Amino acid sequence: MATVREREVALADKEELISGSEAIAVACKLADVDVITAYPIRPYDTVMQYVAKLVANGEMDCEYIVAESEHSQFEIVKHASAVGARVFVGSSGVGWMYAFEALTVTPALRIPMVAMVGNRALDDPGAFGVEHNDALAVRDLGWMLVWVDTAQEALDVALLAWRIAEDRRVFLPCAIGCDGAFLTHSQSLVKIPAQEKVNEFLPRYNRGDLTLHPDNPITVAPQANEDWVMEIRKQNDAAMRRAPGVIREAYADLERIFGRRYGNPFFEEYETDDAEVVLFGMGTMSMPVKVAIRKMRKEGKKVGFVRLRWFRPFPTELIQATLSRFQAVGVVDRDYSFGSPYFSGVLANEVRTALYGAERRPPVVGFISGLGGREVTVPNVRGMTDMLFRAASGERLTDTYWIGLRE
Amino acid sequence: MDRSYAVEIVYRGIFQKTLAKHISRGLVLAAAKEGKTGISFGRYGDSPERNGIPAKNFAIIAPDEETLEESMSQYEPKRVDVTVSVDDTLCKGVESWAWYGLQPINRLLNPGGKLVVTSMLGFDDLFKMIHTKDVPYELAIVRGIPSFSGLWVYKDDHTDVRILGTIARLVPEMLSLKAVEAAILEEWKDELKMLSARKAYERVESVVVPPGEGNAETPYEFTLPGWKEMPEGVTIQSIQMGGAIVDPETGTLGGYRPAVNPYFKKFSTRTMRPVVDFDTCIKCTLCWLQCPDSCFDVTPDGLYDARMESCCGCGVCEAVCPVDNCVVMVNEAEFTDNASQWEMWKADKAGYKAWVAEKIQHRPERSHGFRLRGLYQEQIKAMAAVGITKSGEEKVGGEDTTEASAGGS
Numbered sequence: 001m002a003t004v005r006e007r008e009v010a011l012a013d014k015e016e017l018i019s020g021s022e023a024i025a026v027a028c029k030l031a032d033v034d035v036i037t038a039y040p041i042r043p044y045d046t047v048m049q050y051v052a053k054l055v056a057n058g059e060m061d062c063e064y065i066v067a068e069s070e071h072s073q074f075e076i077v078k079h080a081s082a083v084g085a086r087v088f089v090g091s092s093g094v095g096w097m098y099a100f101e102a103l104t105v106t107p108a109l110r111i112p113m114v115a116m117v118g119n120r121a122l123d124d125p126g127a128f129g130v131e132h133n134d135a136l137a138v139r140d141l142g143w144m145l146v147w148v149d150t151a152q153e154a155l156d157v158a159l160l161a162w163r164i165a166e167d168r169r170v171f172l173p174c175a176i177g178c179d180g181a182f183l184t185h186s187q188s189l190v191k192i193p194a195q196e197k198v199n200e201f202l203p204r205y206n207r208g209d210l211t212l213h214p215d216n217p218i219t220v221a222p223q224a225n226e227d228w229v230m231e232i233r234k235q236n237d238a239a240m241r242r243a244p245g246v247i248r249e250a251y252a253d254l255e256r257i258f259g260r261r262y263g264n265p266f267f268e269e270y271e272t273d274d275a276e277v278v279l280f281g282m283g284t285m286s287m288p289v290k291v292a293i294r295k296m297r298k299e300g301k302k303v304g305f306v307r308l309r310w311f312r313p314f315p316t317e318l319i320q321a322t323l324s325r326f327q328a329v330g331v332v333d334r335d336y337s338f339g340s341p342y343f344s345g346v347l348a349n350e351v352r353t354a355l356y357g358a359e360r361r362p363p364v365v366g367f368i369s370g371l372g373g374r375e376v377t378v379p380n381v382r383g384m385t386d387m388l389f390r391a392a393s394g395e396r397l398t399d400t401y402w403i404g405l406r407e
Numbered sequence: 408m409d410r411s412y413a414v415e416i417v418y419r420g421i422f423q424k425t426l427a428k429h430i431s432r433g434l435v436l437a438a439a440k441e442g443k444t445g446i447s448f449g450r451y452g453d454s455p456e457r458n459g460i461p462a463k464n465f466a467i468i469a470p471d472e473e474t475l476e477e478s479m480s481q482y483e484p485k486r487v488d489v490t491v492s493v494d495d496t497l498c499k500g501v502e503s504w505a506w507y508g509l510q511p512i513n514r515l516l517n518p519g520g521k522l523v524v525t526s527m528l529g530f531d532d533l534f535k536m537i538h539t540k541d542v543p544y545e546l547a548i549v550r551g552i553p554s555f556s557g558l559w560v561y562k563d564d565h566t567d568v569r570i571l572g573t574i575a576r577l578v579p580e581m582l583s584l585k586a587v588e589a590a591i592l593e594e595w596k597d598e599l600k601m602l603s604a605r606k607a608y609e610r611v612e613s614v615v616v617p618p619g620e621g622n623a624e625t626p627y628e629f630t631l632p633g634w635k636e637m638p639e640g641v642t643i644q645s646i647q648m649g650g651a652i653v654d655p656e657t658g659t660l661g662g663y664r665p666a667v668n669p670y671f672k673k674f675s676t677r678t679m680r681p682v683v684d685f686d687t688c689i690k691c692t693l694c695w696l697q698c699p700d701s702c703f704d705v706t707p708d709g710l711y712d713a714r715m716e717s718c719c720g721c722g723v724c725e726a727v728c729p730v731d732n733c734v735v736m737v738n739e740a741e742f743t744d745n746a747s748q749w750e751m752w753k754a755d756k757a758g759y760k761a762w763v764a765e766k767i768q769h770r771p772e773r774s775h776g777f778r779l780r781g782l783y784q785e786q787i788k789a790m791a792a793v794g795i796t797k798s799g800e801e802k803v804g805g806e807d808t809t810e811a812s813a814g815g816s
């Protein structure tokens with residue numbers, strides 16, 4: 001029998017100085033992942049290096065396979081997951097795109113693959129900095145997509161991702177968007193939950209009737225014609241529709257077991273209670289935005305920020321209810337969608353679509369900023385906010401505005 | 408502490424990457440011991456896997472999370488309280504992989520900021536390299552050769568903790584020695600390392616540098632073009648052809664000097680440079696053929712002159728030259744400009760011969776590619792024996808050697 005003191009020690013969180021990538025590697029260890037495949041590309045490669053180190057040091061026991069390309073990398077974990085292994089994989093930028101065929105086949109097979117996408121600008125030009133277009137490329141395919149802001153959130157969301165993806169009601173792959181550099185390469189103090197707590201939070205992956213095994217003879221992925229495809233797509237749609245409920249349950253358990261509160265799982269609201277205008281975005285841009293908001297609030301400007309976490313499933317009703325409270329919404333895209341409505345970014349048009357069904361529709365101003373890893377600065381945020389106040393007082397700002405661009 | 412503090416660690420790519428990380432981590436861990444918070448990161452635009460490339464790590468220390476966010480809202484700090492340079496040749500300025508011209512080593516320092524350099528040189532030698540600044544700052548020397556600690560088989564030489572101890576002394580409001588010691592014991596579990604930090608704290612050598620002291624050269628700079636001025640299709644116009652050069656002796660026009668990129672020169676990657684003896688050169692062309700950066704100008708008299716603005720100091724020319732002592736790599740700190748050696752030789756052949764003899768006498772001292780891998784105490788002894796160190800001779804043979812070698816056994 002463990003003494004009370006021993007139990008306390010076992011349940012105590014440890015604080016460590018680690019990067020977002022290391023945090024995800026630590027989550028892999030805590031989740032006791034069975035199969036991990038790797039293929040180097042910056043910034044994702046930092047995760048594979050940390051995992052390799054954990055394995056080499058004997059701290060972690062898993063099949064660690066370095067594939068010969070990203071395509072095989074994602075195919076291998078797909079198959080491993082089909083036989084019942086918990087898997088982890090990841091990539092960045094054009095590496096993720098090289099795996100694209102494997103990415104498209106995964107959701108239909110209902111494979112709960114967890115992938116880290118170290119967000120990186122798509123070539124060309126070859127650049128390491130963050131853009132979200134890599135991960136966003138799978139937005140229509142049945143992948144769940146979540147963006148994180150801090151190393152702590154990266155660790156927590158990785159654990160949440162297995163819990164949600166491996167839930168029999170969902171069984172969909174989940175990609176975690178991690179901004180290159182700002183998250184992957186900065187070390188900050190992170191609370192590492194005790195193994196016992198993780199065990200309580202994260203049950204073993206049980207593929208049940210879908211397990212590919214000689215004791216459970218099944219065929220996976222036969223060719224199908226027009227008699228079948230639509231129904232298969234509808235099954236995926238139904239799984240995605242069930243995901244929000246499972247996400248809520250998982251966050252509630254995370255709070256109960258780890259004692260860390262994220263509130264609404266789908267997005268974070270910052271200084272929105274009395275805000276007249278809000279900015280809306282994903283990932284690590286929240287830091288300069290929050291700093292700018294604190295400064296502007298001191299000057300009496302009622303500005304808030306909504307940071308979207310879960311892009312898929314998109315929290316439509318919640319977004320409607322929240323964003324209709326404001327006089328104007330500025331969506332900051334760290335991505336682009338050339339030729340799209342208003343020539344705006346992906347996020348801005350998602351928000352416009354969601355708001356179209358709302359009774360009160362505030363003007364949405366589209367911004368593009370921070371491409372290729374450029375900083376979104378405090379003055380940038382001030383500039384965007386000034387435009388939002390103009391939109392709130394009736395000026396029509398329907399173009400998409402590139403902020404921080406060298407003219 | 409009522410504000411945040413920023414520290415940059417400037418290092419040589421790949422060789423000192425782990426060392427730089429240890430220093431910035433150590434700073435944050437020590438701050439955490441005093442209830443502060445912090446973040447440690449590398450400048451992402453750098454490509455620190457390239458040999459010798461100047462790269463940076465940063466540590467931001469703040470009293471609380473909110474103040475930390477405030478300082479972090481700029482990814483690379485525009486101002487720092489402390490600059491650490493773990494290789495004295497970096498004092499000539501750094502040109503990162505991300506282009507911005509040549510950045511003086513002290514450019515980001517706040518007024519009254521601290522510049523900490525690991526070096527065997529004296530203050531006066533460092534001032535020949537370090538650019539002037541229009542506000543005063545403090546320069547501290549941590550005695551030692553450029554450390555490779557943490558790289559592959561290189562042993563720990565305590566450079567990391569000696570720098571932590573030095574910073575604790577210079578900026579006590581950011582970090583106390585107690586906190587540094589506690590963090591060292593926790594992170595490295597090594598009492599000797601803790602003692603090295605303490606000794607470094609006790610022995611800080613520093614001077615306040617008045618405005619205007621240092622190298623008066625204006626570093627090259629340029630502004631980036633706007634999107635409408637840039638060629639479309641991710642295209643770069645190639646550099647124009649070069650041309651023949653005039654022989655200063657005979658006035659004949661001949662040879663070939665290629666034109667070079669005015670925006671990215673690369674010489675700040677260099678920790679050693681080739682010294683060419685034109686009297687013994689047999690004009691075999693090997694250096695010219697093999698130089699990976701096409702640095703060699705072909706002179707009208709058929710010789711090969713390494714253009715110092717472009718040379719990254721890789722040492723290939725020395726390796727391929729078939730003549731003994733005809734191309735010799737020499738520590739970059741021995742030089743104060745990028746002048747043409749061939750022009751020097753043309754102007755005064757006897758003087759040049761003496762100059763070459765003087766420069767290469769300590770061969771093969773190198774600031775990367777040590778002969779005595781991992782054995783710093785041996786290296787320092789060897790260097791002291793041939794009189795390489797221009798100052799602090801007694802320190803080299805005495806206390807500091809013990810300190811530097813404490814972890815090397």
Ligand code: SF4
Pocket residue numbers: 680681697698699700701702703713714717718719720721722723724725
């Ligand atoms: S050291 Fe020699 S080979 Fe290397 S870049 Fe310089 S001139 Fe060229």
Ligand code: SF4
Pocket residue numbers: 683687688689690691692693694695711724727728729730733734
């Ligand atoms: S390799 Fe040596 S001998 Fe040959 S051309 Fe160059 S300097 Fe002269």
